[in-house]
Amino acid sequence: MDSTSTSGLALEADGPRQRQVSEFTALTRTVQEAGLMRRRYGYYWSRFALITLALAGLGVAFVVIGHSWWQLALAAVLSLVLGQAMFLGHDAAHRQIFASGRWNDWASLVIANLYAGMSYGWWQHKHSRHHAKPNQIGTDPDIGTGVLVFTTDDLAAPRTGLKGWFAARQGWLFFPLLLLEGLNLHISGVKTIFGRGEVKRRPVEIAFVTLRLGGYLALVFWLLPVGMAFAFLGVQLGLFGLYMGAVFAPNHKGMPIVPADARIDFLRRQVLMSRNVRGGRVVEELMGGLNYQIEHHLFPNMARPHLRAVQPIVREFCAGRGIHYTETSVLESYGIVVRYLNRVGLAARDPFQCPLTLEHRSAR
Incomplete structure (x- = not known):
């Protein structure tokens, strides 16, 4: 299922669509009866405390170490801790932590900003559009054409030179380019909160x-x-x-691309x-629970610890209905991403290239 089209997906008429809505309703009922939609306050408060203590400890260590190149090792640890903080902010943005939307909003503001x-x-607006229609052309911002080409459908002309x-x-250049993604994320956020678009709590975001x-x-x-500071x-x-990037890349890249006018049921x-x-x-720890991407997309407000428990239920449910369930290792997923991007990139360079030649070149 790492092809680049959805030619094998049938568009549903009203009858089948009604049946499929009922299928997801049945799955949801099973999950709720298993108690997997309940809140996990203890888990999340302990996470928040550990991340806060870790950041405070790194701040003290930064001052104590002073003028030393050992600061670069501290910078590496800080990047991991901030990554874990963003996973916690991601959970709050998805309403996984608190029953109150207001509490989740403020948790996200404190953690992310x-x-x-x-x-x-900025992140919520972009990520919500992705969750609504993942990998759909013209809708999912994560496959919009920019520096990288994720689909050739919206290219006005082939890329030359x-x-x-x-x-x-x-x-091959995808992972090296991710070294610039941290700077890009900060710049995109600053442009949003100081821009003219709608921002729900602009003064708070700007202040934080x-x-x-x-x-x-x-x-x-x-x-x-x-x-040393720049280093x-x-x-x-x-x-x-x-x-x-290494956490989010395996989730959807290389999976089917949905045409802009396709109608597919939620499940x-x-x-x-x-x-x-x-x-x-x-x-699971390194990826903030996002290794259970299928379960997360089906139940985005499910507390992170429950994703592991719901996986066998979802996998069995899909198997019983002939719905392909994709699961790979970390290295296999990275290989799929690299090959997919190279294949699409070759097509973007020359859309009239012989498909057989394209297949052989992208396989090398």
Whole structure:
């Protein structure tokens, strides 16, 4: 199921669609009866406390270490802790933590804006559109054409010259490019909260992000020499972006691309366009529970600890209805992403290329 089209997906008429709605209703009822939609306050409060203590401890260590290149090791650890903070903010944004929407909003603002220096409003708007219609052309912002080409359907012209050279190799360049993603995430958030678009709590977002980014930069450049300060920021932002991209990339890239006018029921849309990643508790911790991507897309407000428990229920349910359920290892998923991006990049460079030649070249 790592093809690039949905030619095997039938568009549903009213009768089958009604049946499929009933299928998801039955699955939801089973999950609720198993108690897997209940809140996990103890889990999340302990997570919040651990992340807060870890950030405070790193701040103290930063001051104690002072003028030393060991600060680069601290920057690497900080990138991991901030990644874990963003996973917690992600959970709050999906209403996984509290029953109150207001409490979840404020938790996201504190964690994303104040702890990580990113805009919760920007991320929520973008991520909500992705969840509604993953991998659908013209709707999912995660497959919009920019530096990388995820689909050639919306290209006005083939990419030539330097752009063509880059597109043909974009799969191999994808992970190195993620070293810039941390900086891009911060810039996108700042542009949003200081821009003209609608932001729900703009004054709060501006205050939190300004305090976080301004205070962080002031501390780094006050304590470290200029060269060491830039090296610290480069390591921290680079590894943070790589970490975030490495977690989110396996979830949908290389899965079927949905035509703009396709109609697919919710259950199949979320299962067929998502990919789970095997690896046990270690992978689950490192990926913030997003290795259970299928279950997360079906039940986005389910508390993270329950995703592991609901997986066998969802997998058995899909098997009983002939719905393909995709699950790979971490390395297999990365290989799929690289090959897919190279294949699409070759097509973007020359849309009239022989399909047989394209297949052989992308397989090398």
